[in-house]
Amino acid sequence: MARVSGAHEISPTARALLALEAIQNVPGITAARLGERLGVTERAARRYVAILREAELPIESVSGPYGGYQVGHGLRLPPLTFTTAEASGLVMAVLEGHKGAADPADLVGGALAKIVRVLPSQVATQVRAIRDGATNGSGAEGDEPTPAALVSLEVMTAAFESCAAARRLRLTYRRGYQADGESRPMEVDPWAVVLRHSRWYLLCWSHTVAARRVLRIDRIVTASQALGTFTPPTGLDALAVLEEHLSQGWDYGVDVLIDAPAAEVACWLPRSLGTLSAADDGGTRLRASTSNPDWYAGRLAVLPYAFHVTGSAELRQATEDLGRRLLAAAAVTDN
Numbered sequence: 326m327a328r329v330s331g332a333h334e335i336s337p338t339a340r341a342l343l344a345l346e347a348i349q350n351v352p353g354i355t356a357a358r359l360g361e362r363l364g365v366t367e368r369a370a371r372r373y374v375a376i377l378r379e380a381e382l383p384i385e386s387v388s389g390p391y392g393g394y395q396v397g398h399g400l401r402l403p404p405l406t407f408t409t410a411e412a413s414g415l416v417m418a419v420l421e422g423h424k425g426a427a428d429p430a431d432l433v434g435g436a437l438a439k440i441v442r443v444l445p446s447q448v449a450t451q452v453r454a455i456r457d458g459a460t461n462g463s464g465a466e467g468d469e470p471t472p473a474a475l476v477s478l479e480v481m482t483a484a485f486e487s488c489a490a491a492r493r494l495r496l497t498y499r500r501g502y503q504a505d506g507e508s509r510p511m512e513v514d515p516w517a518v519v520l521r522h523s524r525w526y527l528l529c530w531s532h533t534v535a536a537r538r539v540l541r542i543d544r545i546v547t548a549s550q551a552l553g554t555f556t557p558p559t560g561l562d563a564l565a566v567l568e569e570h571l572s573q574g575w576d577y578g579v580d581v582l583i584d585a586p587a588a589e590v591a592c593w594l595p596r597s598l599g600t601l602s603a604a605d606d607g608g609t610r611l612r613a614s615t616s617n618p619d620w621y622a623g624r625l626a627v628l629p630y631a632f633h634v635t636g637s638a639e640l641r642q643a644t645e646d647l648g649r650r651l652l653a654a655a656a657v658t659d660n
Contacts, residue, residue, distance in 0.1 A: 345396075347359055349396050352393075383396065407444065408482065416456055418520065491556065493532075493550070496510070497509070497546040510533070511531055513527075524541065525541070537566075572599045572600070574614060575614035578614050587602065587609040590628070593628055598621075619647070621640060626651075
């Protein structure tokens with residue numbers, strides 16, 4: 326639950342409902358802790374509990390030295406609501422963990438579709454784009470499945486809400502992997518938040534460097550909405566942009582000619598492996614980069630077409646080594 330930023334911004338009725346939500350989420354919450362959640366004093370928190378009781382809601386006091394609160398039996402819960410951040414995060418997590426979640430005919434996909442249908446239109450629009458753009462394929466080496474990196478709830482909320490409102494975002498971004506690494510301030514137009522193999526990314530236009538950027542959200546230290554709005558790019562395929570980004574910037578260049586049309590090759594190679602373009606002879610040119618030529622050669626080996634490595638001595642060597650191992654594996658030996 327996000328903290329309330331200022332007492333003047335929320336009506337007493339809304340704050341009483343927030344108090345109910347906090348008590349439901351944290352049974353036994355103390356008046357002092359409830360006040361922190363609401364951004365008010367402990368005395369004011371007790372007053373909001375009294376308002377809930379006057380509305381005949383069964384808010385019980387928990388015995389003990391701190392006198393906490395919990396919801397008693399018989400409470401009929403209000404309709405379920407989600408913020409933009411909560412709804413988008415839920416949809417992405419389901420898509421990440423269940424490959425059929427984008428299909429309404431699937432059991433999980435059908436349940437997800439019901440949730441999307443009852444969301445407010447502004448939230449539903451962004452969530453549908455996430456769901457409809459979901460794909461399932463082999464990842465790039467830059468986004469291999471890894472344990473989920475920790476992200477800040479405040480940062481995630483700011484990112485999602487800024488995307489939904491098309492409002493500029495002011496943030497502090499840590500460049501390195503270490504928690505104490507160098508950080509720098511940035512102002513960006515946040516286009517989309519994408520979850521890929523348990524990592525969260527922010528696709529944006531950076532006004533700081535006047536260029537498109539893909540930022541790891543676990544490296545965003547602080548984030549807050551800034552003045553100014555923007556118009557998102559039309560027809561943006563956020564997942565495709567992310568995958569293209571993840572295929573570039575590694576140690577060894579990749580330049581491969583494939584003896585098949587690009588539309589057919591795309592069925593065998595995920596977008597995260599590189600950029601496909603039509604070659605002069607009717608074939609396909611694959612351009613990318615890799616830090617692990619042996620790994621990349623294995624990805625190319627799934628192709629049912631002839632291909633020629635032209636742009637990387639390291640990848641050529643790795644492909645030759647793989648070819649020799651495959652030939653050795655297929656050789657008939659006398660027992």
